[in-house]
Amino acid sequence: MSEENQQGNMMRYAGLATQWMVMLALAVWAGVVLDRKTGWKFPLFVVLLPLIALCFSLWKLIKEVSKPKK
DSSP states (O other), X not given: OOHHHHHHHXXXXXXXXXXXXXXXXXXXXXXXHHHHHHTOSSOHHHHHHHHHHHHHHHHHHHHHHTSOOO
């Protein structure tokens, strides 16, 4: 594998990792905001929204990885 190809793969995976972190952080933040607005004792949205974000991001990752390379 060439040096440029390795560098490109590393940047691709770093971008995916950054997307995951941002998506999860936003999901947790939105969950906290929604739980404060509802006033429920159980943090339903803090649990539910990150799980939905993880499922979505895993689906997106599988779709991205299974794409044929151009």
